[in-house]
Amino acid sequence: MEKVTVGIDVSKKQLDIALRPCGETFVVERNAAGLDALAERLTARAPHVIALEATGGFETVVAAALAVAGLPVVIVNPAQIRSFAKALGQRAKTDPIDAAVIAHFAEATAPEPRPLPDEATQLLADLVARRRQIIAMIGAERQRQMRVTAKRLKNSIARLLKALEKELNSVDSDIDDAVRGSPAWREKEDLLASVPGVGPVIARTLIAELPELGRLDRKQIAALAGLAPWTRQSGQWRGKSFIGGGRAGVRCALFLGAMVACRHNPTLKTFFDRLVAAGKPKMVAIIAVARKLLTILNAILRDQKPWQTA
Numbered sequence: 001m002e003k004v005t006v007g008i009d010v011s012k013k014q015l016d017i018a019l020r021p022c023g024e025t026f027v028v029e030r031n032a033a034g035l036d037a038l039a040e041r042l043t044a045r046a047p048h049v050i051a052l053e054a055t056g057g058f059e060t061v062v063a064a065a066l067a068v069a070g071l072p073v074v075i076v077n078p079a080q081i082r083s084f085a086k087a088l089g090q091r092a093k094t095d096p097i098d099a100a101v102i103a104h105f106a107e108a109t110a111p112e113p114r115p116l117p118d119e120a121t122q123l124l125a126d127l128v129a130r131r132r133q134i135i136a137m138i139g140a141e142r143q144r145q146m147r148v149t150a151k152r153l154k155n156s157i158a159r160l161l162k163a164l165e166k167e168l169n170s171v172d173s174d175i176d177d178a179v180r181g182s183p184a185w186r187e188k189e190d191l192l193a194s195v196p197g198v199g200p201v202i203a204r205t206l207i208a209e210l211p212e213l214g215r216l217d218r219k220q221i222a223a224l225a226g227l228a229p230w231t232r233q234s235g236q237w238r239g240k241s242f243i244g245g246g247r248a249g250v251r252c253a254l255f256l257g258a259m260v261a262c263r264h265n266p267t268l269k270t271f272f273d274r275l276v277a278a279g280k281p282k283m284v285a286i287i288a289v290a291r292k293l294l295t296i297l298n299a300i301l302r303d304q305k306p307w308q309t310a
Helices: 032-045 058-068 078-087 095-109 119-147 151-180 183-193 200-209 218-225 248-264 266-277 282-303
Strands: 005-010 014-020 025-029 049-053 073-076
Touching: 005 058, 005 095, 014 032, 014 095, 025 032, 025 095, 032 058, 049 058, 049 095, 058 073, 073 078, 073 095, 078 095, 119 151, 119 200, 119 248, 151 183, 151 200, 183 200, 183 282, 200 248, 218 248, 218 282, 248 266, 248 282, 266 282
Parallel strands: 005 049, 049 073
Antiparallel strands: 005 014, 014 025
């Protein structure tokens, strides 16, 4: 029996669906009735995988409805889809074409469906993301505060900063209540924060945005965080390795943790100093520390054992 792969292009009002290899296409409305009909129709086809693009939140309800129906759902990176379409020479872009490209991409790459975060985990992830947005706004306003000279503008910025800092405290309180109110999350936070260099903010970011931590091997978890190096070479030419992709918020948190660990974590400080002494640029060494820190945190959650100094 052939494996059925489904691609879904999500828009505000409707869903365009394409199936491979049969080439079947159809459209349903993005509402309760449409989702119920879609789940019933796809269940009858027993698809191997159903792929949706991340579209700024519109895909969440669709993915959740299909997951509840017991269907294998995976959310894919839109940049990968566009690159795949270019590789196919597909320049036209319509919703039915996009659905077909998504299905083709999923058939070719066989992405592995993963469980969607539950409601509480999704809320925590949203709170952590909101905290990051508020900090970015505070940073932008402080930069403006340094440049303006008019008293009226300075007062305006001061009032806005005060409001943003109040909101940041409120979000921090909500995050703290969510984490400390859950025995499972509280235990995870305590385990992660046992590592020198990892504080509550980093621990909570990992809990919210990297729920796979402790359940994957070190290569898989590094790839999810965007810390797996990829090489560039052709013939005799050898380019530099780079990191990228993955979950940017997680990668930033680990990078900050690595910078602290290079000073205050004896094991990782020794690792960092050895890389620098071997001639590695400091930025490369810090990235390597971030990757090693992630490996340590992954092992700590996997084994359920706190950090122990060697």
